[in-house]
Amino acid sequence: MSKDYGQFCGLARAAQVLGERWALMIVRDLTVSARRFTDLHEGLPGIPTTVLTTRLRELEESAVITRRAAPSPARGVLYELTPRGRDLQPILDALGRWGAEAMASPRESEVVTDSSLASALRSAHRPGGLAGPLTYHVRSGAASAWATTRGDEVTVGPGEPSSDPDLTIDAGPELRLLLAGTLTPEEALASGGIAIAGARRLLEEFTRSFRVPLSAPAP
Amino acid sequence: MSKDYGQFCGLARAAQVLGERWALMIVRDLTVSARRFTDLHEGLPGIPTTVLTTRLRELEESAVITRRAAPSPARGVLYELTPRGRDLQPILDALGRWGAEAMASPRESEVVTDSSLASALRSAHRPGGLAGPLTYHVRSGAASAWATTRGDEVTVGPGEPSSDPDLTIDAGPELRLLLAGTLTPEEALASGGIAIAGARRLLEEFTRSFRVPLSAPAP
DNA sequence: CCGAATCCGGCATGATACTG
DNA sequence: CAGTATCATGCCGGATTCGG
Numbered sequence: 001m002s003k004d005y006g007q008f009c010g011l012a013r014a015a016q017v018l019g020e021r022w023a024l025m026i027v028r029d030l031t032v033s034a035r036r037f038t039d040l041h042e043g044l045p046g047i048p049t050t051v052l053t054t055r056l057r058e059l060e061e062s063a064v065i066t067r068r069a070a071p072s073p074a075r076g077v078l079y080e081l082t083p084r085g086r087d088l089q090p091i092l093d094a095l096g097r098w099g100a101e102a103m104a105s106p107r108e109s110e111v112v113t114d115s116s117l118a119s120a121l122r123s124a125h126r127p128g129g130l131a132g133p134l135t136y137h138v139r140s141g142a143a144s145a146w147a148t149t150r151g152d153e154v155t156v157g158p159g160e161p162s163s164d165p166d167l168t169i170d171a172g173p174e175l176r177l178l179l180a181g182t183l184t185p186e187e188a189l190a191s192g193g194i195a196i197a198g199a200r201r202l203l204e205e206f207t208r209s210f211r212v213p214l215s216a217p218a219p
Numbered sequence: 220m221s222k223d224y225g226q227f228c229g230l231a232r233a234a235q236v237l238g239e240r241w242a243l244m245i246v247r248d249l250t251v252s253a254r255r256f257t258d259l260h261e262g263l264p265g266i267p268t269t270v271l272t273t274r275l276r277e278l279e280e281s282a283v284i285t286r287r288a289a290p291s292p293a294r295g296v297l298y299e300l301t302p303r304g305r306d307l308q309p310i311l312d313a314l315g316r317w318g319a320e321a322m323a324s325p326r327e328s329e330v331v332t333d334s335s336l337a338s339a340l341r342s343a344h345r346p347g348g349l350a351g352p353l354t355y356h357v358r359s360g361a362a363s364a365w366a367t368t369r370g371d372e373v374t375v376g377p378g379e380p381s382s383d384p385d386l387t388i389d390a391g392p393e394l395r396l397l398l399a400g401t402l403t404p405e406e407a408l409a410s411g412g413i414a415i416a417g418a419r420r421l422l423e424e425f426t427r428s429f430r431v432p433l434s435a436p437a438p
Numbered sequence: 439c440c441g442a443a444t445c446c447g448g449c450a451t452g453a454t455a456c457t458g
Numbered sequence: 459c460a461g462t463a464t465c466a467t468g469c470c471g472g473a474t475t476c477g478g
Contacts, residue, residue, distance in 0.1 A: 005241075006264050007244070008322070008326070008329040011314055019239075019240065019243060024234045036459075036460085041460090050462080052461090084434070095237075098233055100228075101303075116231070119230065222452090270470065442477090442478105444475075446471100449471100450470085452466090455463080456461105
């Protein structure tokens, strides 16, 4: 609904734009990379095209995203965040960590998408790791994403990394427990819930660089 | 809707609870102080009682709030944040600042409530002021709230401060511009948009301690 | 007074089909 | 590829009523 809350309040203004159904998911996908309409539609299972159209228009009116022609080889329209939209990234990362604290294992019928995996890695990253650069390629279920750490910074993206990764991680739902520290790298490998291609030492570095605590069991 | 997004993602889980209509407003009011049903209903103009009832139940199921019997003199039920709900406070403050950046002046029919004013002060506070403690009483429109700074910390509340404030500020919509730094204390007082009771020096301290930049003109 | 439950009109959402 | 068209469902907003 484009109805407001009748309050002169920053949070009310934010909620008017971001509180609409699917709006946060769309912005999250765009914090990971610019996307076309069809990319977004495929990356957000269940969203009706009508709703996607409406949200994109509203987010554009609110100066959170812009649309421009896709660069040369591709055709069509590319949606991307404006500077104002990019300001949301650390806030959504924090909100995602908050939500992830009570999220131990996937519910029936919950999937992992490229963008959700990439944004999870970004929000899980903490400084203090090896100087790098180090590139991790993570796959979980049908999703694939990569993360490159360089000093205290991290860059993430959907799909395959453009250059050969230093470590490839193939994981099931155990990835969540690995990020929580509930499961050690040794246990994860031994149980078969996680398989790697690359130096085993780098998996330990991965668990130091990416962490999301887990406070409650899965609801 | 209690429909989820079908994604194993922290942000999706957060959006399922907080993305519902009025949910963020309810939590915001509860970050300021514990409230009864009727308090919330009066502090959120336009919310239907059915929606308030439903949201309170959902937020309770998600362990964001709890309900308990109101303390002795009062009767009824008191809703308050759980520790997990309190974790949301800095995130909502950041989201409120983001929304406030594009909010220069109230739209037609937008009001200020006690809780929105109190939370605005909290999210506007920045460290580095006088050691204090200093208590400000701020009124704008029909809303009233207070803030006490003590070292680098701030405490806010709705209504009147329990002890005599060091400075009382009566403001119109110009308060937003004062917080943005667009309007100096001198200009605000001279234009009559703001009146104070207390030392004028403290108004300058107030503008140093509470600030929310303004990036775009009012949409 | 407090904390809702009930009834109802309208509109957003979700699902499917279809088009430039 | 990027949406529009159509329609059933059900949530939301507004008013009223009700038990404690």
